[in-house]
Amino acid sequence: MKKLVFYLGIFLLAGLGCKTDNKTLKPKISGSTGEVLVVAPDYLWNSPAGDTLESSLTRELPCLPQPEPMFNIIHVTPVNFDKMFQTHRNILFMRIDKKKYPEAKILIEHDLWATPQLIMEMQAPDIPSFVKLVTEVSDSVVNRINEIERSRIISYYKKYLQGDIYNKLKEKYHISLNIPKGYTMDVDSANFAWISSETPTTSQGILIYFYPYTSEDVFTRDNLIKVRNRTLRKYVHGQIKGTYMTTETILPPEFRAFKRNGQYYAQLRGLWKLENGFMGGPFVSISTVDKYHGRVITVEGYVYAPGDKKRELLRQVESILYTLKIYPDR
Template sequence: MKKILFQLTVTFVLGAMLSSCGGDSNPTMKNSTGKPGEIVVVIPKATWEGEAGDTIFHFLAQPVADLPQEEPMLNVVHIPPQAFGEIFKTGRNLLLTKINPSVKEPKITIQRNVWAKPQIIVSVQAPNEKSFTDFFAKKGNDIVSIFVKEERNRLMKMYADRKFKNDAVAERMAKEHHFTLNVPKGFVVSVDTTNFVWIRYETPNISQDVIAYWYPYTSDSTFTRNYLLNKRDSVLKKNVPGPDPGTYMMTERQIPTLFRAFKLNGNYTAMLRGLWKVHGDFMGGPFVSISTLDPIRGRVLTLEGFVYAPKKDKRELMRQVEAMIYSVRFPDQKKNDKINRMAEMGNDTSAPPVDSVETK
């Protein structure tokens, strides 16, 4: 399968003619090239066709979790060092390798905007092929996360840019619901109630949706997978109808839903990632949600992005709505920060513990 990736070189060259969106207009720096989710791996052909190359490909092209059809985390383009000329140096995502006895021990370095912008370059070095393979096997998921997060950050930066940002939606959310959200122009608010908002972008072939709902924070059990899934299904049944009477959106429970707890902008947050379906119909697709604590208002705010795109690739569509929900901010975050600091010092037992486990 790796060998056919040489054909992707043609795709990359064509993609090089399209400049990616960058907020910086430095005239001395070229715009990066390549499609979103594309990565150029620079490594000798013989090494690429051996165990080291197999290990690199295994991690970079692993399937994205919780998509209805299999799609790789990154589209991999292999380039041998002698072919790594100017046209490839402007790639948005570069993985450079060095296997040489002069390298004392395996290491990773990260650089940004060396030959173009926005650009991220991850270099992996090792003294020999075995140590390189072992090191990459240990750090592979971390390396993938670096590139995927960088793609999300690029989208977030673009959606915050006044050329793309839907100011009307952002201002409406801030004024009426006390949070801000960056969505691009073209998205419209289709439903707006006292505790539920639905923002949509639709074409004849796809639908990208962002919903937000909020409810009182009452206990630590709020930030558990079962509670959040049950809350999700109760809200969707009431607010997201299907195409026919009696049909409604719900979580696909036959497929495990990913769960992760972390902090977002200093606030305790839990993420769900899985599949949705419509009760009484055949519609379905992927979703991602984050539920974040708003201490000053004593509420939990859930933001969810989901996609309906039959027979279409969904990875990039999902990454776009994910970037939108991760842009959420509270206008009085400084007050939340104060409460969060008090909770961490043990002066407030009402906040959920920071060390909640991360599970699948």
């Protein structure tokens, strides 16, 4: 039996109950990145419908060194869903009623009580139909939540750019990335750049490298890993002589090809390690063709955070990758 979890610490803002279409009058969203608030009566949450939904949303996130769920779930019953909860960033309603919902479906709405807010409502006539619906749309739901969380981070970073790095990338490499304040440029050679943000306990880094585009074969999983290992061995060294960053092979990286705004990308998601050393963590990279300069561009984000959760740290650097823009020579 799942326990009802009351969500504490959500801040309140003036105009909380305002339902005007003017977004400027609505409060900002509350809650932490990667949280989903599920609104459902206890009988439904504790049924196979709730079990299936919870399993879908808390499945293990791939390619992390320690298990972490895809999202953190907060459950509240409809009677307790008051103004304090209405500003949450990601809200999912579970609805079952034979008369009201003869067909199983999911509805999506944005910015009902706060901004930028995602609201989903899953409807079904009965529990078996609800379970079937979750099974069919679970990947789409996960992608929708991840996409809006990424867009929120991108919007925030755009407001607080590290201007000197942004300008250097554009002038020297003919690309731009929304690097937020707090990052520093560690290396900026002809075909490689290393940018990082360091704290006493964590490290987040962006690696950028370029090489000639010869054919579509450069975008195979094995070739991407080969180029990655060769490049990082040359440029990314540890503090001890003879140590360098490379790809962990015990858990091979996952490969995915996709298109974004008509541009082809090849993605690697896996683990990095320090060869001849003891450091490691998760990374994600995307590679694409720069048609203006006949080259492949790879942008990669990595995290080092021993003893800490890494899901949100990785989400932050991954969001930066999705701001990549390529420019012709001036």
